[in-house]
Amino acid sequence: MASSMEQNNWSFNKSDHHPPVVRRIIELQNAETCLDSRQNGNCPSLSLGQLSFIIKKGKAISIYNELLILFDIYLKQDMSSSCRQKDYMTAAHVYGNALRTLSLELKTSLKNELSTVSHPSLGPEWTDYVTATLAPRRKASIELVEVKKYEMQLQKLYFSLISSIASNSELSLSTNCKASPRTQRKEIWLNENRAWEEKEVQFDILFDSIIRSRKMIAAHCGAEDYSEFVNRRQKADILTDSFANNVITPCRAILHKVHSQRKTKLGVKRLRPYDLTTRNIRGFTELDEWTKKTRTLIGCIHPSLPALFNSILDEGLHDLQLRKGKSAESCCHQLPHSKKAFVFLSLIGGRRDIMAGIHELGHAIHINLSFRKFHRFFNYKVNPATSEFFALTLELLSLEHLGIYYPDNASSSWAVKKHLEGILNVFLTCETVSTFEKAIYSTFLTASERKILFTETLSRNLGQTDYQGYEKHLGLWSYRIPLLVSAPGYFANYAHTQLAALFFYDSIRKGIFSIEDYLRLMEEKGNASPTETYREIGFVTDGKNISNILESLAERLLRP
Template identity: 25%
Template sequence: MSNLSTTYYAHAIELSNAEAFESRLKALLTEEIQSLSDLEAWIQREVEFKLQVGEVMSGQMIDFYRDTMSEEKKQIHMHDQTVIQPLLLKYGSELDKKLCQSPYAAQLDTKKYGLMLKVRSTDLELFREENIPLQVREQELVARYNEIIGGLTITWNGEEKPYPYVQAQIGDPDRATREKAWRATREALKSVRSELNDMMNELVHLRHQIAVNAGFKNYAEYSFRAHNREYTIADCQEFYAAVEKHVVPVWDRLADQFKAELNVDVYRPWDTSPCTLKGAPFEAVDDLVDGVERMLRATDPFFGDKFVHMRENGLLDLESRKGKAPGGFCDFLSYSKNTFVFANFSPSWFALIALIHEMGHAVNGYLQVRDEYEWTHMRAEVAELYSHGMELLCLDKLNEFYPNEHEFRNAQREEIHRALNMLMGPLSGDMFQHWMYANPDHTPEERDAAYRDITQRFAGHPVDSTGLEDEVGIGWLDSIHFFAYPFYNIEYSISELGALQLLETYRKDPRQAIEDFKRGASADSNQTIAELYAATGVSFDFSDQSVGRTAKFVEELIESLA
């Protein structure tokens, strides 16, 4: 695995020499600015420098995620996190001050620089030097989490298999097999439970202290401010109530359909996976890639072209292997104007959907490319609209992998099942995190109980977990978001609501929906979230009325696939 290609990103700057790197930051900081044109030229140089740094740090992080067993790659990544990142935090605050307090800042064109000024003003407001070592420790714990989960294996049918391989067997059409796989993954999590609990305890207290140092009551309030959220915690709470009121009943009716399809009287935790499909839709990664290329090209030629570009330039790593970090993501390599898709999923329906999802991010990234290097801020509520949207635009092309008509309808229904789950699962994950950070001194036992109880109100509502309370309660342990990306959850639910609106348009007029997708994905990110959603032909609205309307559309769609 040590020979995995590292040529997919631009090594435009050297980070191994911290002293030389710091001198570059000092030079930017001491540069004289005596006019508006001087300020704009300085911004351009600073942006290009930060894009170079960001690309190398992203690339070296991906290198480590691709091979967490490599001590060399781990050390390079940890150098970035423990040496370079503290310098970026320290000097970043001074650079933010230089920009925001410049007498020429008020003369900048707000259409071009407005969001930059807003975000950097917030960063300046929240910066506390005493938080730097806490943030460094936070990243050390995140790296350790990836090592633990990336190295997790399970003995399956007499062979040692990576955790994701056995996880994929939970989608097996044979009920005994998927129950065996579900229980095996929970036993694997129990084997690392103690260490992961200690890590989460430390992360919660670290993050709470970061928030208190910055003048906030708790980390939830700090996080909302840091993300420059265009909605409030109270808005999220109203969203929880609307989803519980309108979406959970639709979810329960869909569960009844699946129970009938599976011919089971009791819906157990291992019955909620896409097990109505007869086995994995592909065996080899090349088969997955070939089929997804055809799906994307059939949706829009631009989508297919970009996928081929990524495939030919080493910008995809999709195979599952021991030592590879868990999950999947798309990373923007802004300096070289490329995107990289990472995934660690064994052959399964989910692996197919995850790749399409990440390609939604990738296409969004390519559509954001401008002629000159510019500062960008990809807000998660917007970015996830295009990943979820891509999944649903490809809904009618799943017959590429499921040519049998009955299987095709089941695959479409499984994707709608996933869409509803992405409305509820991340939302309940958001509730769980609000509980965690509002009660930073909670015990691991209380944490598991809170997770179990919240899950039972949403995705677990129609599921009988009798006798499995402990196993259900530890379900949060293999979610990287809780460890590495705190409060990156509600965005999935908000954006899924928009994506379902896009699907509603697509079912009436496919060409219009694809044009809306491309127009919104290429729109200037300086606009508000509401404006970007409007450019995509959907509403940034998660009120009771909006959720109810979307739930009704989904219910009708489910009935059409019965």
């Protein structure tokens, strides 16, 4: 069996020098000759022989899954490259077909040898996998498959579009400019918003197509609308009236107090949108500096963590620098065959860069620790929702050590407050996004009507910020929330996860749990559900718990 390396004319074949991602792709492509399941077609139906045969198929599946992930990373490294786009589409076709064939063969083998492969001695994780694989599933129609493919292409187009706008930069005021700092802030803010305004028609058309495709998906799956379809898959509708009363209302009151403080500090009567970010203090200027400071920070959290960080760097499992054409996403991929994490960032030195780096490292640490414990299973996959909880917790644990990046206490205190203010806005944005999503997926709205709706919804959660004269920019903010595109319906779950992380962080600060407990849970709760993890730490969303969490958040935010 010829490998896909030989069968397809990949653009990177023309070069002798390859970056780490391409080297990994080539290594896996060269391993394909070992994956031909027909070589094992006459495998004897003996316990060990058949099980070995099945595991070999499973490992082949993990290799093809990893190839798809690596080609996705490869495309994100330069979204503007037509060669990479062609390679990505070829990979999606070649490896997608291989995965479908192998998955069907594996399922047939599991069915035929059920008594052998479900033996309790093989462990609960394997038994759970067999049960899940053989569970009856509704077969998707050809039309549904095509619509889903189209919807994924639209998502790619969205991230390509925002990567052409978002520079990932933060406020940078000139010390030599004669204009006042507030005037400079205003001009910077207006320029940023003009960049999005220039793409407004493209976003209008793109969102029309995304919404239309999602309504088609919901109809094919027998759901009343797409929001109902999403809630059914997530098995929960987090944004209940109780959640709104216990979380949204208190957060609005806290934000009002935060804005009162800011108005007093700035000496202004009207708090304008360009007054929300008044400075940007760089935490690093070079990648080597980020590496050194980040290694020191995670070492302060626990001495075992720098070794995990070093392994990611040493094995080339990262792409960290901002480049033209690179996707604006920050993410961490789990590589199912290598059983490792790949960190994808675009670092330039701002506060948000620092926190994004810590967040994605939280995912990477969780993935690597989980695979250390469950390395025997080709089917193992870390639950992304549970991993989000651990990543958000690492952000909070890092706050007392942010001084490592900054020149003085005032700067690090500013960075901590800005992060906590961001958490406060997560809860308020949750209400905005959830309300907006339910409306756009249940009724027909034109692009103009969508922007009016988003403006009205968002206006409830702006605190004392005065957008008079800039209302148009509020409507365009719906295009600047990637989760609306990449993870519809997830924002409410994200807010719930943020609450859980705050609860766990407060519990660690109070000595109820330790950092060792945090790392133990990371290792043990890999593919566990968030509910199972929350049960272990005692987190429940009752009024008292939420009140305590928000009081602690407010106390830190409102310190002089």
